Amino acid sequence: MLRLEKIAVYYGPNPWALAQVVVCQVSDTAPGTSDVALRAARAAVWARAALNEVRGFLHEAGARDLGDGRAALWVEFHVPEITVEAIRLAVDLLNGAPGLETRIQRLRATCREQHPDYQARILMTGARAIGIPVLPLARGSRLYQYGWGQASRLFFESASNGDGFLAGKIAQSKSLTKSVLLELGVPTPRHRLVEDAANLPGAADEVGRPCVVKPVDRGGGKGVTAGLTTDDEIAAAFAIARQFSSAPIMVESFVPGDDHRLMVVDGRLVAAIRRDPPSVSGDGTSTVRELVAALNSNRTLDMVTSNYLRPLAIDEVMTAQLAHQRMALESVPPAGQRVTLRSNANLSTGGICTDVTADVHPEVRGMAVMIANTLGFATLGLDYITTDIRQPLARGGAFIEVNTTPGLDAAIAAGQRPEDVAALLLGTAARRIPAVMLLVGDDALADCASQLEAEAVRTTGLGWLCDGRAGLSDLPLTVEHLRPTERVACLLRNRLARAVVVIWGLNQLRRNGVPFDRLDTLLVGPAAIPPAWQRVLGRVSTRVLRHENLATLVVQAVKIAQVGVKSDDARAAVANV
Numbered sequence: 001m002l003r004l005e006k007i008a009v010y011y012g013p014n015p016w017a018l019a020q021v022v023v024c025q026v027s028d029t030a031p032g033t034s035d036v037a038l039r040a041a042r043a044a045v046w047a048r049a050a051l052n053e054v055r056g057f058l059h060e061a062g063a064r065d066l067g068d069g070r071a072a073l074w075v076e077f078h079v080p081e082i083t084v085e086a087i088r089l090a091v092d093l094l095n096g097a098p099g100l101e102t103r104i105q106r107l108r109a110t111c112r113e114q115h116p117d118y119q120a121r122i123l124m125t126g127a128r129a130i131g132i133p134v135l136p137l138a139r140g141s142r143l144y145q146y147g148w149g150q151a152s153r154l155f156f157e158s159a160s161n162g163d164g165f166l167a168g169k170i171a172q173s174k175s176l177t178k179s180v181l182l183e184l185g186v187p188t189p190r191h192r193l194v195e196d197a198a199n200l201p202g203a204a205d206e207v208g209r210p211c212v213v214k215p216v217d218r219g220g221g222k223g224v225t226a227g228l229t230t231d232d233e234i235a236a237a238f239a240i241a242r243q244f245s246s247a248p249i250m251v252e253s254f255v256p257g258d259d260h261r262l263m264v265v266d267g268r269l270v271a272a273i274r275r276d277p278p279s280v281s282g283d284g285t286s287t288v289r290e291l292v293a294a295l296n297s298n299r300t301l302d303m304v305t306s307n308y309l310r311p312l313a314i315d316e317v318m319t320a321q322l323a324h325q326r327m328a329l330e331s332v333p334p335a336g337q338r339v340t341l342r343s344n345a346n347l348s349t350g351g352i353c354t355d356v357t358a359d360v361h362p363e364v365r366g367m368a369v370m371i372a373n374t375l376g377f378a379t380l381g382l383d384y385i386t387t388d389i390r391q392p393l394a395r396g397g398a399f400i401e402v403n404t405t406p407g408l409d410a411a412i413a414a415g416q417r418p419e420d421v422a423a424l425l426l427g428t429a430a431r432r433i434p435a436v437m438l439l440v441g442d443d444a445l446a447d448c449a450s451q452l453e454a455e456a457v458r459t460t461g462l463g464w465l466c467d468g469r470a471g472l473s474d475l476p477l478t479v480e481h482l483r484p485t486e487r488v489a490c491l492l493r494n495r496l497a498r499a500v501v502v503i504w505g506l507n508q509l510r511r512n513g514v515p516f517d518r519l520d521t522l523l524v525g526p527a528a529i530p531p532a533w534q535r536v537l538g539r540v541s542t543r544v545l546r547h548e549n550l551a552t553l554v555v556q557a558v559k560i561a562q563v564g565v566k567s568d569d570a571r572a573a574v575a576n577v
Contacts, residue, residue, distance in 0.1 A: 001029045001095045002039055004088065005070075009080045011485035012513035013540050015532040017060040020513070021074040022083045026091065028069045037065035040073040043090035047075045050086050053302065054108045055115040057124045058083075078115050079139070082107070113140075118303040119157035120144055122408045126422020132430050133517060135489055147430035149463065149497030158425060159404040162266070162378025170375055171404045174216040174250055184374060186367060187398045189255050193248040200234050203251040210254040213237035215245035219403065221346025225320065227254055236320055255398045257387035259345040260356065262364070263406040263424070264372040264380040269365045270424040272357045272389060273410045278312055278341045278350035282333025288322060289314070289329040292341065299350075308409035312341060312350040347407065353414035356389050363392045371402065379425055381406030433492075434499040435516050438557045439537070440525040442505040444550055451551060452503055455558040461498030462561055463491035467505075472496050484508050488515035499561040503554070509533060514540055521545065521560050523553045 006025040010016070016023050026043075028036045040063035048061035060076035077083035089103055116124060120142070127134050127146050137143035137154060145152050154161040159168070170176055181188040192203035193216065204211050213234060214224040223244035225237035234251070241249045263271040280291035292312055299311040312318070314329065318341050322328055325339065333339050345351040364384065372380040381404075386397030411421045440448055445467035456464040457474040464470065465487055470477040472494055479487040491500045502515060506527055514536060522541035526548050529537070538544065547553045 002026045002036070002043065002091050003029055004091055007084060009077075010513035011483065012515050013517060013536050014513040015536055016064075016072065016074040017062070017076065018517065018536070018539060019060045019076045020080075021060055021076050022080055022087060023072055023074045024084075024087055025066070026071050026073060036069055037063050037071040039094055040071040043087065043094055044073040044075050046093065047083065047086035047090040050089065050104070050107060051075070051077075051083060051111060051115070054111045055117050055121070056111055057116055057121045078136075082110055082114060085110075116144065117142065117157060118308070119405065119408055120155070121304070122412065122418050123155055123158065123422045123425060125418040126420075126426055127430070129419040130423065130426075131432075131518075132426060133432060133492075135493060137493065145493055146426055147432065148435070148492040149433040149500070150461070150495050151429070151431045151433050152493070152495060153426070153430045155425070157405045158379055158408050160378050160425070163404055164376025167376040167380075168404050171377075171402045172217065174214070174401050175248070177401050180375070181371070181399055184371065186371060187393055188400065189253040189398050191250050191252040194238070194251055195248045197235060197238050200238055200251065201231050204228070204231075204234050207251055207253040212250075212252040212254050213241050214250050214252070215241045215247065216250050217247045218244050220348035221342075221344040221351075222349075224344045224346075225317065226343035227324070233320075233324065240317060240320070252400075255385040255396070255400070257385045257397070258389075259351075259400075260384045260386065260389055261407050261410050262360070262368045262382040262384050263411065264368050264377065264382065265406070265424050266378055266427060267369055267373055269360065269368050270357075271355070271411050271416070271421070272360045273407070273414045274354045274356045274389070275345035275347060275351045275410065276354070277343065277345045278352060280333075280339050280341065282335055282337040282339065284335035285332065287330050287332055288327060288339060291333075291339070292318075292329075303409065308347065308413040309352070310348060310350050317342065317349075347410045347413055353410045355411070355414040355416060359390045361390055361392050364389065364397065367393065367399070371399070375402070377402070377404065379404070379406050432518070433497060434520050434561055434563075435518070436499070436501045436521045436523070436557045436561045437514075437516065437519055437541075438501070438503045438523040438525065438553055439509065439527060439529070440503060440505060440550060440553075441527045442507050444525065445503065445505050448503045448550060448554055451554045452501065452558070455555060456501065459558060459562055461496060462558070463494065463497035463500040464502070465491055465500070466503035483512070485512050485515045501557045501561045503557075516540065518542075521557075523547070523557050523560075525550050525553055 004024050008023045011020045026040050044061040044063050048058055051058050058076040063071050063073040065071050075083050124134055132146050135145045137145050143156050145154050170180055178191055190207040194203050210227045210229045212226040223241040228234045228237055259275045261273045296311045299306045299309045321343050342349055368382050383400040408421050412418055449466035449469045452464050452466050456462045463472050468480050470479045479490055488502055491497055519541040522544045524546045
């Protein structure tokens with residue numbers, strides 16, 4: 001049996017991995033066994049898979065034989081305590097411990113709450129592919145920073161801090177969106193807001209039948225029913241919408257055609273995805289229920305495995321849609337007959353996606369860009385319905401609503417690569433700023449801190465840190481309450497920072513790891529660095545400089561950072577021209 005003996009947490013590159021990892025020492029309680037490292041590796045790989053199963057974007061997992069029946073295993077983390085529990089579970093599973101299902105379910109629930117969701121995962125995939133660093137802004141916030149300092153951008157799912165506050169307010173209300181679009185001269189269907197079901201027939205007559213009924217404050221197709229004609233259908237749809245919202249319910253004129261999601265990023269239409277309602281095709285022998293089960297067999301709760309296609313729920317919305325086609329779940333449709341299972345085409349409720357970016361008419365493209373620019377969206381998802389995306393606006397197309405999260409998963413479900421989709425949003429704004437680290441003995445930290453502060457206050461935009469003292473040029477920062485590596489992240493999160501200099505002690509290195517995943521320059525003073533850590537530092541540093549005089553090294557570190565700031569100024573000047 002495996003036994004966990006020691007647990008260490010590294011928040012940066014270390015001798016085990018170039019990522020933040022939990023490292024555990026394990027031993028075998030049965031003397032003389034020789035496969036302890038192999039079993040430890042299995043535990044590490046299982047733990048990583050469990051951490052990524054529901055939500056997560058973790059890559060590092062492995063084990064190494066330490067001799068004498070011992071091994072070290074390591075697993076990357078978003079939250080170290082969650083990874084520790086995954087490792088404990090993995091070891092207990094290998095040891096054959098009974099009754100673990102409750103703990104596994106609890107782990108899944110915790111990952112769902114605290115790990116990055118699938119939208120963030122898509123952006124992280126793109127960031128990883130092109131070397132953009134990612135930092136959580138605050139634990140549990142689901143806000144992530146891509147890039148460092150002044151070259152960073154914040155995202156919540158796929159909405160960014162480039163979006164204006166008022167843009168977000170408009171997107172939160174479908175009725176406000178309608179009013180704004182009408183004032184901008186944008187084609188959008190007529191609508192009425194209804195609080196009392198008794199007013200439904202009049203509202204439907206006013207906007208025209210067939211019509212659509214939906215909540216005004218919900219997204220993802222929740223509570224939406226389209227193509228309604230009779231009073232009974234409209235009343236049933238109203239009851240469904242009311243289950244999702246206590247706000248007034250919108251009755252909207254029905255626009256014939258296909259539903260499209262238009263994605264605008266930084267004033268440019270980057271993708272157009274046609275979304276078709278989920279459907280099944282009859283084979284002459286299977287019931288609709290059986291056909292739905294077959295369709296769901298390739299759709300799992302693991303978004304990556306199912307290519308972001310969601311399982312279809314058998315619910316009253318589906319049964320109402322079937323009834324509209326004079327069918328039921330136990331009906332057997334003839335071979336070749338298409339049976340629609342939802343009236344809306346949202347991916348979140350089972351829709352199917354097709355990339356039609358190349359087909360978008362210039363007028364539609366221009367209108368989408370105008371809406372984004374006028375309302376202040378850096379990233380925008382527009383819902384547009386038309387019978388033919390290649391036709392101009394006058395042919396009957398209409399804009400339905402706006403979304404701060406443009407729906408990256410729809411583009412991937414339509415066949416685009418996650419790396420390419422993420423690159424569209426990250427653009428060139430998110431990148432690194434110059435990072436310089438000076439490694440010294442711990443007894444030298446106090447003296448170096450005073451000198452670094454004196455040098456740094458004269459450099460605009462320079463973030464600096466040493467021995468619990470930190471600042472941005474002459475602006476002091478309070479960092480004593482943070483872990484050492486979080487103090488470095490504090491500098492990198494600040495958009496005033498144009499370059500950073502960090503003085504790091506040997507004990508800080510051994511206990512926490514390297515505070516950067518990549519360094520422009522590492523300066524090393526008169527300190528005895530263990531060989532394993534020398535290899536780590538060599539892998540993350542572009543260049544390494546050594547000097548016996550610490551005062552000289554501090555001055556040199558600041559000068560190197562100043563050169564990086566000036567180089568960045570030069571790049572900005574060229575870009576502005």
